[in-house]
Amino acid sequence: MYRYDEIDQRIVDERVSQFRDQTRRHLAGELSEDDFRPLRLQNGLYIQRYAPMLRVAIPYGLVSSAQLKRLAHIARAYDKGYAHFSTRQNVQFNWPRLDQAPDILAELAEVQMHAIQTSGNCVRNTTTDHFAGVARDEIVDSFVWCELIRQWSTLHPEFAYLPRKFKIAVSGSAADRAATWVHDIGLHARRSADGVDGAGQGDGLDRAGQGVDLDGAGQGAVGFRVIVGGGLGRTPIVGHAIREFLPWRHLLTYLEAILRVYNRYGRRDNKYKARIKILVKELTPAVFAQKVEEEWSHLRDGPATLIEEEVRRIQGRFTRPAYARLPPKDAFVEAMLAAEKAFANWHRRNVHPHKVPGYAAVTLSLKRTGAAPGDASAAQMDAIAGLAERYSFGELRVSHEQNLILADVRASDLHALWREIKPLGLATPNIGLLTNIIACPGGDFCSLANAKTIPVAEAIQRRFDDLDYLHDIGEIDLNISGCMNSCGHHHIGHIGILGVDKQGEEFYQISIGGAQGADASLGKVIGPAFARDQVPEVIEKLIEVYLAEREGEEERFIDTVRRIGVEPFKDYVYGTDHQTPRRDSRRLAVA
Numbered sequence: 001m002y003r004y005d006e007i008d009q010r011i012v013d014e015r016v017s018q019f020r021d022q023t024r025r026h027l028a029g030e031l032s033e034d035d036f037r038p039l040r041l042q043n044g045l046y047i048q049r050y051a052p053m054l055r056v057a058i059p060y061g062l063v064s065s066a067q068l069k070r071l072a073h074i075a076r077a078y079d080k081g082y083a084h085f086s087t088r089q090n091v092q093f094n095w096p097r098l099d100q101a102p103d104i105l106a107e108l109a110e111v112q113m114h115a116i117q118t119s120g121n122c123v124r125n126t127t128t129d130h131f132a133g134v135a136r137d138e139i140v141d142s143f144v145w146c147e148l149i150r151q152w153s154t155l156h157p158e159f160a161y162l163p164r165k166f167k168i169a170v171s172g173s174a175a176d177r178a179a180t181w182v183h184d185i186g187l188h189a190r191r192s193a194d195g196v197d198g199a200g201q202g203d204g205l206d207r208a209g210q211g212v213d214l215d216g217a218g219q220g221a222v223g224f225r226v227i228v229g230g231g232l233g234r235t236p237i238v239g240h241a242i243r244e245f246l247p248w249r250h251l252l253t254y255l256e257a258i259l260r261v262y263n264r265y266g267r268r269d270n271k272y273k274a275r276i277k278i279l280v281k282e283l284t285p286a287v288f289a290q291k292v293e294e295e296w297s298h299l300r301d302g303p304a305t306l307i308e309e310e311v312r313r314i315q316g317r318f319t320r321p322a323y324a325r326l327p328p329k330d331a332f333v334e335a336m337l338a339a340e341k342a343f344a345n346w347h348r349r350n351v352h353p354h355k356v357p358g359y360a361a362v363t364l365s366l367k368r369t370g371a372a373p374g375d376a377s378a379a380q381m382d383a384i385a386g387l388a389e390r391y392s393f394g395e396l397r398v399s400h401e402q403n404l405i406l407a408d409v410r411a412s413d414l415h416a417l418w419r420e421i422k423p424l425g426l427a428t429p430n431i432g433l434l435t436n437i438i439a440c441p442g443g444d445f446c447s448l449a450n451a452k453t454i455p456v457a458e459a460i461q462r463r464f465d466d467l468d469y470l471h472d473i474g475e476i477d478l479n480i481s482g483c484m485n486s487c488g489h490h491h492i493g494h495i496g497i498l499g500v501d502k503q504g505e506e507f508y509q510i511s512i513g514g515a516q517g518a519d520a521s522l523g524k525v526i527g528p529a530f531a532r533d534q535v536p537e538v539i540e541k542l543i544e545v546y547l548a549e550r551e552g553e554e555e556r557f558i559d560t561v562r563r564i565g566v567e568p569f570k571d572y573v574y575g576t577d578h579q580t581p582r583r584d585s586r587r588l589a590v591a
Contacts, residue, residue, distance in 0.1 A: 001064050001319045001395050002147055004112045011155065012109045015116055019043045020102035027099060042122060042160075044115025045101055049447045054093045054101060055118040056108060060128045060146035060170075061089030061398040065385040068396065070111045072381035078104050083381065084441060085366065085374045087489055088167075089127050089398040090118055094445050116154060121162045123153035123259075128170045129177040130399035134407045136355045139189040140222055142172030144315050145251065148306070151314075152252050159259050163266030164274035166259070167231075179400060181239050181520035182492060184276045185258060186227035190245055193220025222248045228258060228288065229280030232486035236522045237277045242289035248311075250296075252304045257296035261288065321393040321408045326358025330412035343418055345467065346429040351414060358411050362392075364404045364421060365428040365436065369461040372454045373439040374402030383424050391417050400489075401438055403431070434476045434543075435461045438489055442482030442499060443506070449482030451499025451506035456480055456535055463536040473543055476557045477515070492516045494558045495542060496523040497535065508535050512542065512569055513561045521562075526570045541573045 004012075022039045025031040031039075040046075044055040056071070063071075071091055075083050078100050084092045096104060108114055117124060126149045128142040129135065149168060153159065159166070169183040180186025223245045230239025246254050262276045265283070280288045337344045352361040364384060367373050376384070384404060388396045391413055392406035399405060404426075409417060421427045430436045437460065440446065442453030457480055464470055479493030490496035496511040507529035514523030530538055543557075545568055550560045561569070570576075 001062060002059070002143070003317050003319065005317065009109075009112070012112070012114045012116070015043070015114065016102060016105045016109050019105060023098065023102050038120060038161075040101075042117060042120040043101075043105065044118035045098070046119060047447070048094065048445050049443070049449075050445070051095045052098050052101065053445065054096045054104060054115060055086070056091045056093070056113060056115050057118050057125050058090050058113075058398050059150050060126055060132070060143055061130055061400075062143060063396055063398060064111075065388040065394040065396070067111045067113055068381050068385040068388070070107060070113070072378040072385070074104055074107060075378040075381065082375050082377045084372070085376065085398050085402050085404070087400045087402060087438060087440075087487060088118075088125050089130075089400055090125055091398070092441075094441065119165075121164055121166075122160055123149075123156070123162075123166045123168065126150055126153075126168045126170060127178055127183075127400055129173055130397045130401075130405050131177060131352065131361055131407065132172055132397075134354050134356070134359070134361055135173045135175075135177075136353050137174040138172055138355065139174065139191060140172045141315075142170045142178075142189065143318065144311065145172070145187070145189075145248075146170050147314050147317075148252065148311070149255070152255070152304070159263065162259070162263055163268050164271060164276075166262075166276070168255075176517045176520075179489070179492065179516040179520070180227055180230075181518075182230040182232055182236070182489075182516065183239065184228070184231060185255065186230060186239055187251075188225040188227070190223050190225055191220035192223060192245065224248070224251060226254065226258075228292075229277045229285065230520075231275055231277040232489060232491045233275070234272060234484040234486075235275075235278065236486065236491040237281065238520050238522065239277070240280060240285035242285060242292060249306045250300060251306060253299040253302060254292075254296055256304060257292050257299055260295050261291045265291070321395075323356045323359065323408070324410075326410060326412070328357040328411070330358075330410075330414075333411060333414050336415045342429075343415060345471065346418055346427055347414065349429040349431045349433065349471075350427070354408070356408075360409050360411055360414060362406045362409050362414070362417060363399070363431045364396075364406065364426040365430060366403050366426070367430055367436050367461070368425045368428045369435070369465055370458060371425065372441075373437050373457050376404070380424055380426065384426070387417065387420065401436065403436075429467065430470060432475045432477075433470045434464050434473060434478055434539075435470060436477075437461065438477070438479040438493070440480070440482050440487035442480070442488075446482060446487075448485060449499060450501040451482050451508065451532075453480045453482045453488060453497075453499060456497065456499075456508065456532060459532075459536045460539055463540060472553075473547070474553065474556060476543075478539070479514075489516075490514070491522050492520065493523060494556075494561070495539065500529050502529065506532055508532060510535075510538055510542075510573075512566060513558065515558050524566050526566055527574055538573055542569055545569050545572050 026036040046053040079093045132142045168185045169178040169180045170187045171178045172189045226243040227239040350363045397405040439453045443449040477494045479490045480497040481488035481490040482499040492514040498509040509529040511523030
């Protein structure tokens, strides 16, 4: 867990004081709404459909038990007893009063939290892999690099008013669990020994990410593949790699070059064409990369060039778990896996490998049927904080899939943990399955939404509430957005659902074939939109085609779509093909 130093705390405290005075002046009529808007936005305060919404930063998704307890307290004292964890690894309160927002920020500052740059045309919260620091395929601990980016970008005067909001994601592992290809900038950790140019750098972070490895240890220098121009929204685009290997020393100067080019050439006359993805597309990736290299020639080896001492300083501000030397498996847990099917199902879906023998990472599902995806009550947050203290060194993570992770659980504690989280509604064994739905708050809260998302998610979850059937179906990502802003990431869902407005009525457009990760792709719309009550049946029909057409149980839904295309799904859903799928497929009973 990153611990604030004196400078961190002073910045946050001063921001609270500034915003308290700005809010006072606005409520007194001394500061107009137009003047107040950019001030409140850069402090995370939106005006939503029914009330303000406060978005609190959880930098790179890492949160302590003390911080989670404070979030639970805020939910009780200033909201309606719950909070919403978002796809940006942040947390949102949907019902705070405007006049109480400074008090909330002051309470957050007491536990080293804030809402700075969670909105506005600035660099937003940098996101990363929720298994950072514990993943077996990790190249570097991405938390250190995310913190470097956070400190560099926070209140950076040159990038406070960009043409549009700006999002950076970092993957420190071989696998991309941070959706880096659909961010304004995506960074993949690499090593020069992996067949890329180390540019003369012979040092880097060690394989475990625990410090600076001065001799390289035969692994090659650490660097990053740099991806630019990805994004979702009304113009979804998969990004372009403009540099295959950037030595770690040059990370901040290269990011600064990218943002300078964007700041100079990005459009400000049309917010729908202001994102960097539009600029990269219009210039072409090659020309954009050339302009970045030209700008970087003035910054390279300048004052913002990273040095080992600075990386060590940041790394030293993180507390590290004191792992015990444990056997890789526990006899009692192994026996329970054989004896209890429910525990075995949960273990299969919600327990993940850990790089330290005898430990595991555990996902606490916020996707049980009947609860809004990503929501947690104050009581749940308090309970989860206690679980983190007892089972996971007092830390947890927020995933961009809107779940919470205890990253350092002893293997011997898994059965006891499972028994504790079941009555809390946190043990749904659906990670990676159809009902692990990503959804924005939708029309129930957001003033931009065309349609509601929460009732649609619940209807689908109830339709597919048979866990045995879910496990038979296998891996599917289903994402829902209430409007084209794509806060629910519908474009990269294996199945995506988009709320649209048709003459004042809510309808839903369905796409298939989207994916995140190294093979990122954008879904294709299958046809005209559906009424809300039709959506669960449409999803069921898509599943029926998949089960009929897949080549063996190991072929995932996304692989089948890529192999046979969209047309067979479209024909069956819209009734142009009146034949049922040619192989047996078990239909679900309507719940």
